[in-house]
Amino acid sequence: MNTLAPHSPARGVSSAVSARSFAGGIASFARREFRDSIASRWFLLYTIAFGVLAVGVSFLSLSGVGSHGFAGFGRTAAGLLNLVVLVVPLMALTAGAGTIAGERERGTLLYLLAQPVSRSQVVIGKYIGLAGTLVCSLCIGFGVSAGVLAWRTGGVGVGSYAMLVAFTVLLALAMLSVGTLISVVSRKPSVATGLGLFVWLTLVFVSDLGLMASSILLKLRVQEIFGLAVLNPLQAFKMAVIVNMNASLDVLGPVGAYASRTYGDSLSWMLATTLVLWAVVPLMLATLLFARKGAL
Amino acid sequence: MRSITIAILASLLMSSVALATSGAREPTSRSVALIGAMIDAADPGSTIHVPAGIYTGNLIITKPITLDGGDATVFDGLGQGTVIDVRAQRVTVRRCVIRASGKDVTGEPAAVRVSAGSATIESNTIEDALFGIDLRESPDSIIRDNSIRCKDLDPGRRGDGIRLWWSHGCVIEDNTVRGSRDMVFWYSENLRIRRNTVTDSRYGLHFMYSHDTVLEENVLTGNSVGIYLMYSNRITLRDNRLTNNRGASGYGIGLKDCDDITVTGNALLANRVGMYIDNSPSSIGSTGLFKSNMVAFNEIGLLATPNTHDNVFTRNSFVENEEPAATHGRGRLDSNVFAKDGAGNYWSDYAGFDLDHDGIGDLAYEPRSLFGAMLAREPNLRLFVHSPAQRAIEFTARALPELRPEPTLTDPSPLALPQDLKLTGAHPRRPTAMGVLALLLLTFAGGLAFFLARNPGVIAPPQGVTE
Numbered sequence: 001m002n003t004l005a006p007h008s009p010a011r012g013v014s015s016a017v018s019a020r021s022f023a024g025g026i027a028s029f030a031r032r033e034f035r036d037s038i039a040s041r042w043f044l045l046y047t048i049a050f051g052v053l054a055v056g057v058s059f060l061s062l063s064g065v066g067s068h069g070f071a072g073f074g075r076t077a078a079g080l081l082n083l084v085v086l087v088v089p090l091m092a093l094t095a096g097a098g099t100i101a102g103e104r105e106r107g108t109l110l111y112l113l114a115q116p117v118s119r120s121q122v123v124i125g126k127y128i129g130l131a132g133t134l135v136c137s138l139c140i141g142f143g144v145s146a147g148v149l150a151w152r153t154g155g156v157g158v159g160s161y162a163m164l165v166a167f168t169v170l171l172a173l174a175m176l177s178v179g180t181l182i183s184v185v186s187r188k189p190s191v192a193t194g195l196g197l198f199v200w201l202t203l204v205f206v207s208d209l210g211l212m213a214s215s216i217l218l219k220l221r222v223q224e225i226f227g228l229a230v231l232n233p234l235q236a237f238k239m240a241v242i243v244n245m246n247a248s249l250d251v252l253g254p255v256g257a258y259a260s261r262t263y264g265d266s267l268s269w270m271l272a273t274t275l276v277l278w279a280v281v282p283l284m285l286a287t288l289l290f291a292r293k294g295a296l
Numbered sequence: 297m298r299s300i301t302i303a304i305l306a307s308l309l310m311s312s313v314a315l316a317t318s319g320a321r322e323p324t325s326r327s328v329a330l331i332g333a334m335i336d337a338a339d340p341g342s343t344i345h346v347p348a349g350i351y352t353g354n355l356i357i358t359k360p361i362t363l364d365g366g367d368a369t370v371f372d373g374l375g376q377g378t379v380i381d382v383r384a385q386r387v388t389v390r391r392c393v394i395r396a397s398g399k400d401v402t403g404e405p406a407a408v409r410v411s412a413g414s415a416t417i418e419s420n421t422i423e424d425a426l427f428g429i430d431l432r433e434s435p436d437s438i439i440r441d442n443s444i445r446c447k448d449l450d451p452g453r454r455g456d457g458i459r460l461w462w463s464h465g466c467v468i469e470d471n472t473v474r475g476s477r478d479m480v481f482w483y484s485e486n487l488r489i490r491r492n493t494v495t496d497s498r499y500g501l502h503f504m505y506s507h508d509t510v511l512e513e514n515v516l517t518g519n520s521v522g523i524y525l526m527y528s529n530r531i532t533l534r535d536n537r538l539t540n541n542r543g544a545s546g547y548g549i550g551l552k553d554c555d556d557i558t559v560t561g562n563a564l565l566a567n568r569v570g571m572y573i574d575n576s577p578s579s580i581g582s583t584g585l586f587k588s589n590m591v592a593f594n595e596i597g598l599l600a601t602p603n604t605h606d607n608v609f610t611r612n613s614f615v616e617n618e619e620p621a622a623t624h625g626r627g628r629l630d631s632n633v634f635a636k637d638g639a640g641n642y643w644s645d646y647a648g649f650d651l652d653h654d655g656i657g658d659l660a661y662e663p664r665s666l667f668g669a670m671l672a673r674e675p676n677l678r679l680f681v682h683s684p685a686q687r688a689i690e691f692t693a694r695a696l697p698e699l700r701p702e703p704t705l706t707d708p709s710p711l712a713l714p715q716d717l718k719l720t721g722a723h724p725r726r727p728t729a730m731g732v733l734a735l736l737l738l739t740f741a742g743g744l745a746f747f748l749a750r751n752p753g754v755i756a757p758p759q760g761v762t763e
Contacts, residue, residue, distance in 0.1 A: 165737065204685075215677070
């Protein structure tokens, strides 16, 4: 396992060895990141917070008349959706923002870079470690919440629930990627966290409110509103979940109906692709910038 | 594969046995002219038990007679014209399979067309029809217990599952219609329409200029609109169940220019709009009564044009609708009455209280959703429902009273509790599958954690390193 030990073979001797050591380097960093996350207790905090909220939403939505298991756009689903849109980007952005910037401030970054690994390995490894941590955290929250739903026998269908989990993971990966980019460009963790919160606020509130205002003031057409809205990963996530639950976006009024009519069955894939791009592109940028910019 | 082979062999064997015993070649399908000849030979009013088999072509019945297919007779129009054309009074067609009408819209081909009164069309299975059962000026007829499946065409190209035209006093009950355009009633009065099921069609039940009718216990699911009444007066809608009607208009119940409508005990669930009221009642002195309906899980519970007035809403339950009540365009619904004899309606978003426990909230219900008011002006903003931005807007409106819109309506005595929701046909629940999913997720989380928590190698950070 000690691929990063000083006596490990130098990179580039043969492509097979190099590929293995490249992946091995990433894996080591990922594992280390995971252990650090648990040690620093943010993982525990986030898991408990998300789990309690998810179970709370499930319980609340199962009380009263909603408990008859009638699925329209079920209110369990709506509740979980609202929760995820608010909380998961916050978790992922702050976790990502702290990663490199934190090491930088603690002075451990130089030590890490002294290891015989490339800088891209450091960034990608840390990203994967944090991603694993987040996915664990989300799966525990959703798992316990699904347990509550099963026990009380109600709520949304199993398939839609699984899709909600899958898209939430995708959203977390996308936001973590943005957070990592923030971390790379920030000198101090406090700056990184501030920037992360700013991005969160922008994606959650400002961009939607701005789009609402401009759609009224500029009299945007439905296709323009849809095009702009889908750029926001949170909107893409919301639409993807609703499409998979209702087979149509008509819940979202004229704009949703337009999207369903125009893109039909490919809409779901399109939205998923948007989220994947949000996960891949900022991470690539972060890797490139970190490789160029260096430790300080 | 094997079972198919065995089935083919068995049928070959049986047909060869039949050949050997009868000595004559038995065609799989015969001309419907055979039945025509049987009808010609029969006395008026008698019953013909049609021999089992497939009869192809178009049958015209011009004599009062009962045709009983015994659930083993198929009339196949071979995709041409109307399959059974009834042109005499007091004809009964019962227990037949009737299929493959023409599909050219100009002749309006139907599986069964009746153009004389007092017909009984009962317990038939209709498939691949443009129009299903079409009554033209056929009063006092009965359409009962038929299963109708229309041609699989674009909704605009389909025909009506059941259509009545100038046919008073008919009974339409226990029919099942799937994938048609409408079940539509033109200029037909005093009908009884009971226990029909319409799914995947355009308008489940559609009334045009048809008065004095009772619609009871019908089930309308997955249509563009459940029940749409237009220019029809004195109609009672009772105990119908309208779910998931979410087409372009997507109303559970839609009323356009209808006077003296009574809507009681219906369940309107998960439609785009539960009840839509457009200028009803339209005449001076007439009213509309909406009582004890369950309006739940719709995007909009009650939607009405601003000119709507003189409707009475009492003892309805508005539960978990995205918007409980909204105006179609600007304006308010305050020309309508939301309480009768001291009993208002249950609103699940009511924030008041019932301190004296008399079942009536102590404060009036006055919904003032700023986002709802914005939606009324800018329908495109519906894209932003279920978003934190929507909540931010509502919060702002609560914090800054000058931003709060006028209430859309006032219910002076809102009910503290909803009526019982009888959801017999709710979606099946699968607790086991959900439990398995819960276990899977937790196991996955545990496995991932175990995998990642293994020894990371030598790069654990050294203690006490400083820059």
